[in-house]
Amino acid sequence: MASEVIMPKVDMDMATGKISKWFFSEGDQVKKGDVLFEIETDKAAMEIDAQADGTLRNVTGREGIDIPVGSPVAWIVAAGEDVPDAAAPPPAEAKAEPAAAPVDAAPVAPVVSKADSAGGAVRATPLARRLARDKGLDLAGLSGSGPHGRIVGADVLAAGAAPAAACAARSAPAPAVPAPGPDAALKHFPDDSYTLQAHTGMRRTIARRLVEAKSTVPHFYLTADCRLDALLTLRTELNAAAPSVDGAPAYKLSVNDMVIKAYALALTATPDANVSWTEEQLVRHRFVDVGVAVSVPGGLITPIIRHSQAKSLSAISNEMKDLAARARAGKLKPEEYQGGTGAVSNLGMFGVREFAAIINPPHATILAVGAGERRPVVLQDGSIAAATVMSVTLSTDHRAVDGALGAELIGRFRAFIENPMSMLV
């Protein structure tokens, strides 16, 4: 039996996906389980398998355009079978780049397309048909914003109001990015002084989430300096003691691995700060899942070390290496970067002395870690000596975590960093 290949929904919030690469073309034989194509969602790339054996036919899902979830992109047919009628999946955006309407800025993607007219029938809801009949409009001339290009009531109403505007986005609670339109910004620059680069899905998601976080989460910041000498010594000793597996050391701890562990332990010791804010209630997490910001080409993503309070340094280190490598390759699964109870962002390797990070909801805290650098410190007896010092800044959601509680958390973090042996017991 012919089976329809559709744009799958691989993520809760996913409205559209973009095919970044087809691995087969029209007429190829495919087997169940073969990777048919790769899609780029808002956050990650995923490989989509064939769900049946047969010949790939009617490959209509083009690479590089946003395709609404659920739209057909190809068919797999058995020998001797006809290809069912199928139209090209509607692109999610009709406008040329740069898109005026950020697709994922609003929950309602203004999906615009010519209505699917397979077999001459126009796909439209009963309401759309009735409105069109009342207004004397021809549905065939309208574009549909519903799934599969289905014409819905709003499309007809919009067409009736202004024939030029074939699509009206339904009223939606848009957490809109309050940015001026591209045209407004462009007029400040001479025409030949720039090139335009379309936003990727990830870029838009980052933009949307950060505007949301920075404008709706009341942040405050706490900075502390941590003496790093003991930790660096311990790290050297631990790495030197790593057993050898196939000629390579079983682990190689970085300072960041120890920072993750210290933060996890600090959150464990400060359960009131291991929380998430929701409008109805405070979510008190039973486990500590630390998100770690990882820079990837074109953006950043925050994979999560689950139950990091219970993991050894070497386990955290190896898991982090794996997550970071797969994050850079765009291969993380949604459950590997969604959720988390707190986060760490480290720019120390770039020589940044200190900075304040934006909270990534549903986390209530994020720890921004600067470089360990040699600084003069005043000792107990008043003399001045050189020491390695790392400045960290805790950003806190004040709705969920108050100042004193944040201070407790960062104090405990510093205690673990400055007495690193306590992380091992």
Added chain:
Amino acid sequence: MNAVPRELSYSQAIQEAMALAMEADERVILMGEDIGVYGGAFQVTGDLIERFGPDRVMDTPISELGGAGVAVGAAVTGLRPIFEFQFSDFAALAMEQIVNQAAKMRYMLGGAVSVPVVMRFPAGSGTGAAAQHSQSIEAWLGHVPGLKVIQPATPYDVKGMLLAAVADPDPVMIFEHKLLYKMKGPVPEGYYTVPLNKAEVRREGGDVTIVATSIMVHKALEAAEKLAEEGISVEVVDLRSIRPIDRETVIASVKKTSRLICVYEGVKTLGIGAEISAMIAESEAFDYLDAPIVRLGGSETPIPYNPELEKAAVPQMPDILAAARDLVRGVR
């Protein structure tokens, strides 16, 4: 000067309705297993045996078929019995009396008799009572001409509908969700009735209609509250009666919102949602639909004993949230 409305639990409201009916009319009697000294499997009859005596609050033997048969016979001979099943699931044992006798007698005897019996069915899952004590079988009886089948969702409604049921000349089946028994709400003192054929719009909205029954009404209202924060305006219709269904209210609501979700705890297939969906598709509301109709019903499984699986087997508030979002945002 308004008095603070008096609050009663759902089970207290039932007990009060039964007491009022018995005071007002000597023909009203209560029957059922353990409803006398023990006060009922869910303590709904309470101490009514002390107030009205064992002749009017009768413990029946452990035979649903026998008990229901006696109740139907008593109704035919002029009494107005209220028969309690300990669990609605046990209706299966009494199907002959309910379906072949109570429902058909008036018709088969050319109107010479009527069967003014009321049967009460503690129903639904959520108590860890496993597969044989947790079903939502109202659709079984809703399929039978001659019966009225109601599912009050609030203490106010259960009192008023039970009193209306006692006054009704024909058999009325009341499904009482077990998780509602402890739920409190305003209940006026004294006698009043709530019609047995009217749905109630519990919340007005413009984007999507949720038609819900019994405990799902409360889950739908909770979902509506959350959806309102997202800018999705939900109209919640409490069906209250599944036989007859209040076509007018449901159709008017769907014409207003153009989108419909049916939420019910009974098994989805061939259930109440199927009836409502078909009713809308057959009605003038068809021309107002702007999206496919969505049914959220119980899974294709007996209700599991494991509490997590038990929850997963019937629609929960987040399922309603997700369905409404998908529908209104045009994903479905």
